[in-house]
Amino acid sequence: MRFNQILIVDSIPAGERNTARELYQDVRLRARVFAPAPEVLYRRVESRGDFLVLLRELTATAETTGAIPVLHIECHGNDDGLEFADGSFATWADLKGSLTDLNIATKMNLLVVVSACDGSALTRTLGLVDRAPLHGLIGPTREVMPEELLRAYLAFYETLLRTQSAGQAVEAMQLAAPDTYVYRAAQWLFQYVWDHYQATHETPEARLERGRRMAANPPDDYSGPPVQPEVFAQFLADKNREFFDKYRRLFFLCDIFPDHEERFTVHYEAPE
Numbered sequence: 001m002r003f004n005q006i007l008i009v010d011s012i013p014a015g016e017r018n019t020a021r022e023l024y025q026d027v028r029l030r031a032r033v034f035a036p037a038p039e040v041l042y043r044r045v046e047s048r049g050d051f052l053v054l055l056r057e058l059t060a061t062a063e064t065t066g067a068i069p070v071l072h073i074e075c076h077g078n079d080d081g082l083e084f085a086d087g088s089f090a091t092w093a094d095l096k097g098s099l100t101d102l103n104i105a106t107k108m109n110l111l112v113v114v115s116a117c118d119g120s121a122l123t124r125t126l127g128l129v130d131r132a133p134l135h136g137l138i139g140p141t142r143e144v145m146p147e148e149l150l151r152a153y154l155a156f157y158e159t160l161l162r163t164q165s166a167g168q169a170v171e172a173m174q175l176a177a178p179d180t181y182v183y184r185a186a187q188w189l190f191q192y193v194w195d196h197y198q199a200t201h202e203t204p205e206a207r208l209e210r211g212r213r214m215a216a217n218p219p220d221d222y223s224g225p226p227v228q229p230e231v232f233a234q235f236l237a238d239k240n241r242e243f244f245d246k247y248r249r250l251f252f253l254c255d256i257f258p259d260h261e262e263r264f265t266v267h268y269e270a271p272e
Helices: 019-031 048-065 092-105 120-125 146-163 166-176 186-201 204-216 229-238 240-251
Strands: 005-010 039-044 069-074 076-078 081-083 089-091 111-114 136-140 181-185
Touching: 005 019, 005 048, 019 039, 019 069, 019 146, 048 069, 048 089, 048 092, 081 092, 089 092, 092 120, 120 181, 120 186, 136 166, 146 166, 166 181, 181 186, 186 204, 186 240, 204 229, 229 240
Parallel strands: 005 039, 005 069, 069 111, 111 136
Antiparallel strands: 076 081, 081 089, 136 181
16 A cells, blocks of 8 residues: 555544544654654545545545545444534545545555444445445544544554554554554455455355346347346356456456556455
């Protein structure tokens, strides 16, 4: 993963302790130790609409200047999404398209850090025709008090600045706040969606049911004699590996960035 900016997005409601500003000030000071130091930026957003505008701005900037931000979002929320300072709410489904655009613009280097939730609901918005919405997502699995949050994220950013490794930075954060934070890498998201699809659509029973539907309504390009459902079911089984490869290439943007074939090595495992 590459980055040249750290952007702290502040949507803490007025009157509450503003961990976003505190984190911005501390990370900016720590970044000065490293050369070349990434830009450490701060942006206040009040609403869901403001945040979506910001994502569009970041995408345009990434496309024109090559800026690659670590996107850190300080706000409230829950597993379904993010709640902004004015009380407006954005689900992961609301955000998925804009995040995907930004991830493409950054050549799949978008790391998103949230203080509100672990982002597990993001997986439920993804299907087998989607591109990766980010390189990785970091968030807490429980409600975190401000002091815990600052301690954990300062450990994260200090290690990220020193090593340029999201994995090592997450390890440092988890040591600072055990059993609190998770890292959802793009490979994890891909495997989750693929495994769910296999469990729901690619069992022998599911394939046979799909085969019955295909036998009753053959594909438009099929003009041969009637085919038994079992034949279509076997056809689906035979195409499983081909479908995996097609989905993998789409998800990891291999059609746009050919080097991603080697950058993201996810291997096919034949179903039992």
